[in-house]
Amino acid sequence: MSTRTRVRAPHLTGRRWLNTAGDVSLADLRGKVVLLDFWTSCCVxxxxxxxELRPLEEKFADVLVTIGVHSPKFAHEAEPATLDAAVDRYGVHHPVLDDPELATWQAYAARAWPTLVVIDPQGYVVASMSGEGHAHGLDVLVSELVAEHDTKGTLHRGSGPYVPAPAAGSALRFPARAVRLPDGGVLVADTAHHQVVELDPDLETERRRFGTGERGLTPVTFAEPQGLALLPAEVAARVGYDVVVADSVNHALRGITLADGTVRTVAGTGNQLRRREGGGAALEQDLSTPWDVAWFDGQVVVAMAGVHQLWAFDPVDGVVRVLAGTTAEGIKDGAAEQAWFAQTSGFAVGEDDGAEVLWFVDAETSALRSLRRTGTPDRSVPEVHDERLANVEPVAGGGYEVRTHVGQGLFDFGFRDGPADRALLQHPLGLAVAPDGSVLVADTYNGAVRRFDPATGEVSTVLRDLAEPSDVLLDGDTLVVVESAAHRLTRELVPAALRVDAGAHRVQRPPTDLAPGTVELAVGFTPPTGQKLDDRWGDPTRLVVAATPPELLAEGSGSAEGLTRTLRFAAGFDGGVLHVSVQAAACDGDPVTGEVPEFAACHLYQQDWGIPVRLVEGAPAELPLDLRGV
Known part of the structure; x- marks a missing residue:
């Protein structure tokens, strides 16, 4: 441990603290291992x-203090009430620093959501890591720090500064989605109550609830259910259930039989997907945060938000497969197997010239997009050749095309009506198709319902001043709006469309200055103690680089093994966005000999960065990123 570079942790600076009795300083936490979690509430x-951190916080309750540093991406997330709701919604049980100006974010040189920083009991930074999947490595590192500082006498055991906020009660808690039942009733995903609720047509009288209200993956429990889809009657009769539920935190699809109220798991294992490829028997395949579901083109399409893809589930054959997306995060149209998505969050099915169209919203690019069949899709399941490290190249079958109608990129959002190529949304989560073919969008972070008219290409505003609308239903001349942050469903008369231009926004996160011309990209990765890079069958790392606009990179784009890459920026550009995706496979091995047993457990580490860059003469010609740095 003594060989680590000793860097004093910067002060924690922000607007206010949540889940504490007052302000917290690192000086107050001397003697504890401190874990900073830089997060933003929109990011899956x-x-x-x-x-991932919940078991660690329980295991090391008397020596580890987790502090969430909320560094917002969207303007709406910077509002105090929004963060208050997010801490409640997601059950955050540790202190949270509200960092709306990204002061602490910049002090710790964070470049990605999420970023984790470990501080030892003497106040020194000992590790930083980007992305998810670090629970095992954190467990090992915290154990090492506890042992070292226990021996040195610099470890203090006892409770930390967490003080829970008072619990609030309501009939619904952050509802996400609603679907109309054949008899006029409404089924609602009551997300924070971990239940699905059936209501009478009056939207208030409860008929029954599915789920006990406890988190879990059993026949009587859910964990933050999000999307709902009714199966066609003939399909439901064959499979024995009527409704498919996107059970997000369980990483599973659940089936509800309305006749007797039974719930079953129909896809997923309960484990989060860690590979970049997938497909096969539905109950044997890991999934990653399914956010919505829809019946489209004879299959259940799944918004696999955790890996930025669309998947397909065949309830009759009981198989799942990748339908669209490479797992790269961003906006890229064209053939479905080459498209990029960004946290797809809501579906609606419509028609165009007699053909089905799947409309969807991508929350992280504030985009309205569509999927259409263009040929005969390949519904075979791809074979995975490398269990340690799957390729991020396109894996889906052909036959579909993706098109963006509203939306510009990962860092562009706002509240603007008008022509679709100039219109702006802010983190939309739901949508519906109107009888005239127009699309109504729950523009969540703008607190509005927007309308896109495919015939004219115009975007207008239908309703405003809503509390984080996450879904809309049409009911004659009224709309049923799921106001998630107000914990209710409301009926709204549809007024004449209002025209809005409240301006465009870009993420306030500062760009990274780089030198024009050639830049060396290097991703740091140090396996946790007891693991080593598994090079038995070649290089177990892969780096994928792209840019927006694509012409920004004259050299260095594409996918290849290794953790370093020479990039060359094209002349005539002053900046853009770099998209960097990295994977590394490490296996449990002998810490002395470095040998890896034949049947060793292997771990996949991965992260995607979208990095705004500005090209400035005299700026650094190196771009270091940490997948896991110690």
Missing amino acids: NCLHVLD
Whole structure:
């Protein structure tokens, strides 16, 4: 441990503290291992980390203090009430520093959501890591620090500064999605109550609840259910259940039989998908945060938000497969197997010239997009050749095309009506198709319902001043709006469309200055104690680099083994966005000899970065990133 570079941890600076009795300083926490979790409430990878940290916080309750540093991406996330709701919604049980100006983010040189920083009991930074999947390595590192500082006498055991906020009660808690039942009733995903609720047509009278309200993956429990889809009657009769539920934190699809109220798991193992490829028997395949589901083109399409893909589930044959997306995060249209998505969060099915169209919203690019069949899709399941490290190259079958109608990129959002190529949304989560073919979007972080007219290419505003609308249903001349942050469903008369231009926004996160011309990209990765890079069958690392606009990179884009890459920026550009995706496979091995047993457990580490860059003469010609740095 003494060989680590001793860097004093910077002060924690922000607007206010949540889940504490007052301000917290690192000086107050001397004697504890401190884990900083830089997160933002919109980011699905950050939500994964919140769940990964729960067992660690319980195991090391008397020596580890986790502090969430909320560094917002979207303007709405910087509002105090939004963060208050997010801490409640996601059950954050540790102190949270509200960092709306990204002061602490910049002090710790964070470049990605999420970023984790470990500080030892004497106040020195000992590790930083980007992305998710670090629970095992953190467990090993914290154990080492506890042993070292226990011996030195610099470890102090006891309770930390966490003080839980008072619990609030309501009939619904952060509902996410609603679907109309054949008899006029409504089924609601009551997300924070971990239940699905059936309501009468009046939207208030409860008929029954599915789930006990406890988190879990059993026939009587859910964990933050999000999306809902009714199966066609003939399909439901064959499979024995009527509703498919996207059970997000369980990484599973659940089936509800309305006749007797039974719940079963129909896809997923309960484990989060850690590979980049997948497909096969539905109950044997890991999934990653399914956020919504829809019946489209004879299959259940799944918004696999955790890996930025669309998947397909065949309930009759009981198989799942990748339908669209490479797992790269961003906006890229064209053939489905080459498209990029960014946390797809809501579906609606419509028609265009007699053909089905799947409309969807990508929350992280604030985009409205569509999927259409263009040929005969390949519904075979891809074979995975490398169990340690799957390729991120396209894996889906052909036959579909993706198109973006509203949305510009990972860091562009706002509240603007008008032509679709100029219109802006802010983190939309739901949508519905109107009888005239227009699309109504739950523009969540703008607190609005927006309308896109495919015939004219215009975007307008239908309703405003809503509390984080996450879904909409059409009911004659009224809309049923799921107001998630207000914990209710409300009926709204549809007024004449309002026209809005409240301006465009870009993420306030500062760009990284780099030198024009050639830049060396290097990703740092140090396996946890007891692991080593598994090079028995070649290089177990892979680096994928792309740019927005694509022409920004004259050299260095593409996928290849290794953790370093020489990039060359094209002349005539002053900046853009670099998209970097990295994977590394490490296996349990002998810490002395470095040998890896034949049947050793292997671990996949991965992270995607979207890095705004500005090209400035005299700026660094190196771009260091840490997948896991010690």
